Amino acid sequence: MGHPVISFENVAYSYGGGELLSDMTLRLAPGSFHFLTGPSGAGKSTFLKLCYAELSPTAGHVTLFDREVRSLGRDDVAQMRRRIGVVHQDCQFLDHLPLAANVTLPLTVSQREIDNRDLGDLLAWVGLKHLADALPPSLSGGERQRAVLARAIIMDPEVILADEPTGNLDWEMSLRLLTLLVELNRMGKTIVVATHDMNLIRQAKAQIAARVLRISNRRLQLAGADL
């Protein structure tokens, strides 16, 4: 196992009302593919937020690329997020900018050059090249999900975190998105997908060696045998 890109050591997270996640220990190896399951409200989104330093653990240690999250300044967090692509279910865009500008936003904010040919290739890969000039409000749910995936990977991140990426998609579109995630994993990206869609997990396990984690009773468990 290579050096972990993300590791949790006895991590707990509490909101005002009580402990949501408890005593979680995990090491995500580079190039691994993990599904994260659990009932609604179990803390899957919170787990992912801990993974990209939107939240800090209330106990234990989260390490991103060998750096303890609590030791990171705000600029360090911004730097880390350039190495982690995030795909949310509620895809948020800058609605006043066309799709192409939204997809290249990570390059813009890091003041890197935008290669239009690479952008064209990326949009073609996610099947959105013909919508480059469209504004986000005019896109369908599936198009938005693929656009947000394109935005998440344009910086060539080492890790991709997806929170219920297929929640609003039909089965055909879900499979299309899964195919893109599997391809990215084959390129060496570390993937974590939070989902409650067991069919999607079975479909993925047929293609790649994906591990399934389950959050149950605030704790992280390794699942798989029951799938």
Next chain:
Amino acid sequence: MRALLPQLLRRDRQSDRVVPRSGHTAWLTSFTAGAMTFLAVFALALSMAAGRMADRWSDALARTATVRISAPADQIEMQTRAVLDVLATTPGVESARALSDEEQRKLLEPWFGPDLPVDSLPLPRLVELTEDSTGYDADGLRQRLLAEAPGAVLDDHTRWRRPLAVAAGRLRLLGLVSILLIGGTMAGMITLAAHAALAANAQVIRVLRLVGARDSYIARAFVRRFTLRALAGSAVGALLGMIGVAILPSADTAGGFLTGLGFTGWGWLLPAVLPLLAAAVAFAATRFAAFSRLKELT
């Protein structure tokens, strides 16, 4: 801080585009900066006019007094000589001289017109004295004049100007305080406008943070926009204020304090500095608001 100015001035089309244009905060910022600068131009004009008046009166206070000699025509020359002799030997009096008929005519001209027959009027003779830095004993001088020239009266008229000079000084201070208050009010209003813009763009900021934007990048998009708006609004306000001051009646034609409200010489350059100050205020206020707001977000 030195690196901020080039960043502020350098147009970055991409970063300018990430924050959508918001109509009401844009207008609020420009209007506030314009209106406040317009008022600041008048406060500055008031302050400078008061300053000139205070300087003039203070200068007059420090230098001169007048001896008025009222005597029968055949004695006036004799008493004038006696007064000049007394003044020549009075400690604290630097110099003394009798005003000529022409000078007296000029003094009376504003009230009686240019054709006043000074020779035929029983006017008192005026002797102007100039104090040295130590000053003279006014009571002692009065007693000596009484003894040597009974028709002579030391008109210590400059003494009543002292409270006026103090008042003028205070007026100048008031003008400067007004400019500071105007600047503070502008900073407050621009801060509120910046907070409103930041709140209205909460989703934009969330997305930018999510894709790895640093706080300085996000803040710069807002700061640059607000600073340039304030600069533009303030420039218009300064121009209108200067036009307003320029069309006031001049002091030369009317002679009063209020009509002397304006700029002279290099003073006309000062209102041109106000837009730069407004831009600096907007820069600091927006930067403070942006970083305060961003610290609340993860």
